[in-house]
Amino acid sequence: xxxxTGTPASAPTPNSSGTKVLISLAAAVIVLIGLSRxxxxxxxxxxxxxxxxxxxxxxxxxxxxxxxxxxxGLATIxxxxxxxGALVASLWVSAVQLTRLLPQFGPQITQLRxxxxxxxxxxxxxxxxxxxxxxxxxxxxVLFDTAYNLLGSAMNVGSGLVFLLxxxxxxxxxxxxxxxxxxxxxEKRAPVVEALSNFAKLSRSxxxxxxxxxxxxxxxxxxxxxxxxxPGAGLWxxxxxxxxxxxxxxxxxxxxxxAIMALLAGGLxxxxxVVAFYGVINSLIQSIIQPKFVSGSVNLNMTLTFLxxxxxxxxxxxxxxxxxxxxxxxxxxILVDSxxxxxxxxxxxxxxxxxKAMLAQQRAAAKDAKSAKSKQA
Numbered sequence: 001x002x003x004x005t006g007t008p009a010s011a012p013t014p015n016s017s018g019t020k021v022l023i024s025l026a027a028a029v030i031v032l033i034g035l036s037r038x039x040x041x042x043x044x045x046x047x048x049x050x051x052x053x054x055x056x057x058x059x060x061x062x063x064x065x066x067x068x069x070x071x072x073g074l075a076t077i078x079x080x081x082x083x084x085g086a087l088v089a090s091l092w093v094s095a096v097q098l099t100r101l102l103p104q105f106g107p108q109i110t111q112l113r114x115x116x117x118x119x120x121x122x123x124x125x126x127x128x129x130x131x132x133x134x135x136x137x138x139x140x141x142v143l144f145d146t147a148y149n150l151l152g153s154a155m156n157v158g159s160g161l162v163f164l165l166x167x168x169x170x171x172x173x174x175x176x177x178x179x180x181x182x183x184x185x186x187e188k189r190a191p192v193v194e195a196l197s198n199f200a201k202l203s204r205s206x207x208x209x210x211x212x213x214x215x216x217x218x219x220x221x222x223x224x225x226x227x228x229x230x231p232g233a234g235l236w237x238x239x240x241x242x243x244x245x246x247x248x249x250x251x252x253x254x255x256x257x258x259a260i261m262a263l264l265a266g267g268l269x270x271x272x273x274v275v276a277f278y279g280v281i282n283s284l285i286q287s288i289i290q291p292k293f294v295s296g297s298v299n300l301n302m303t304l305t306f307l308x309x310x311x312x313x314x315x316x317x318x319x320x321x322x323x324x325x326x327x328x329x330x331x332x333x334i335l336v337d338s339x340x341x342x343x344x345x346x347x348x349x350x351x352x353x354x355x356k357a358m359l360a361q362q363r364a365a366a367k368d369a370k371s372a373k374s375k376q377a
Contacts, residue, residue: 036315043319048167050326051080053200054207056175069176077172081165088161090238097232195337202298203326213290214244217281221258224277228270230262240278245322247305251282298329304349 035042055076062072186193218241225233236258243250255278263271300308308328312320320327332349336342 032315039316039320043316043323044164045167046323046327046330047319048164048171050203050207050323051083051168052076052171052175054204055079055172056200057204059172059175073172073176076175077169080168080172084161084165084168090234093234097235189338191340192338195333198337199329199333202329206298206325206329209290210245213285214241217241217244217285220281221254221278224274225258225262228262228266228273230258230270230274231265232261236261242322245325247309247325249306249309249321251278254278255282298325299346299349300325300328301349304328 058079059072059076062075063069067075182193182197218237221240222233222237225236230236236254239257240254243254246253255275258278259271259274262274305325305328309321309324312324312327314320316323316327336345336349
């Protein structure tokens with residue numbers, strides 16, 4: 001006890017580091033809860049921002065070639081509208097196709113559940129009550145509905161689409177003044193401007209490269225599914241394209257419905273073919289080739305990337321899962337990159353350029369020491 005105040009000597013003061021950490025965490029929780037309550041607004045706003053960032057270089061090139069600013073802005077807006085329109089049209093066709101497919105496979109689904117019941121009871125020796133509970137819990141229609149809901153929710157089809165289109169238009173118009181605004185702000189807040197500029201560059205790189213690789217994977221999957229005669233090939237190819245924006249988890253989301261449809265339509269050989277082909281394509285393109293072009297450029301380690309998918313999907317829903325990497329890049333730009341005092345956190349979240357250089361120096365020094373020791377011997 002302190003003689004002067006009569007309070008414990010170890011009581012934390014309001015300015016202690018522990019108190020500041022607790023206050024910061026409490027404020028973060030409040031902000032995140034608020035974001036989750038308005039996720040239907042936050043998600044489309046951020047998607048519109050990322051789309052505007054992606055097409056902004058088109059406007060710059062048009063202006064450099066002497067195109068009037070009004071026409072250049074209109075061209076960028078129409079280019080985004082064309083991408084959204086193509087995806088929405090694909091979703092509409094897929095919705096019609098899915099509603100026609102599901103009723104056709106009612107007998108196959110019933111037979112599959114019966115075969116599963118026999119396998120669990122006769123081969124694995126599971127009791128009747130447990131087998132009945134497992135089989136009754138399996139509803140493949142729910143799985144197919146979930147797969148399509150991911151596509152629909154991702155683009156906020158319906159009333160949210162109008163909101164998204166208006167946001168893109170307004171942001172594209174206002175983007176004309178962004179360079180001037182950033183130049184003015186840079187005079188007093190240079191780290192903030194540099195962090196936001198880096199976020200725009202990394203987000204554009206991620207979205208463009210992921211779109212290209214996703215289109216390649218979707219085309220290959222579509223070709224395979226058409227060759228094998230899997231119903232709804234276009235829908236499952238579209239699902240694989242959209243899920244390409246979800247690191248690590250997206251592959252499984254796109255594989256399961258396609259594999260089950262292959263099993264229902266073509267039996268076990270078709271099922272094995274789809275699973276094997278999806279696995280090879282995913283391992284080769286999305287796990288080996290694509291990360292060399294994307295992961296290194298965004299400077300996010302694998303752990304943070306995986307956790308970001310879980311975190312943002314829980315906070316913002318399916319759109320949060322699709323935008324997990326750009327959202328994490330934006331949070332890093334605001335919380336870390338724009339504050340020079342927080343630079344020490346960068347190696348922990350994936351920016352290991354300095355660590356790689358230090359490791360290379362250590363290995364070179366160890367190699368030189370080993371060579372010198374061998375010469376002395």
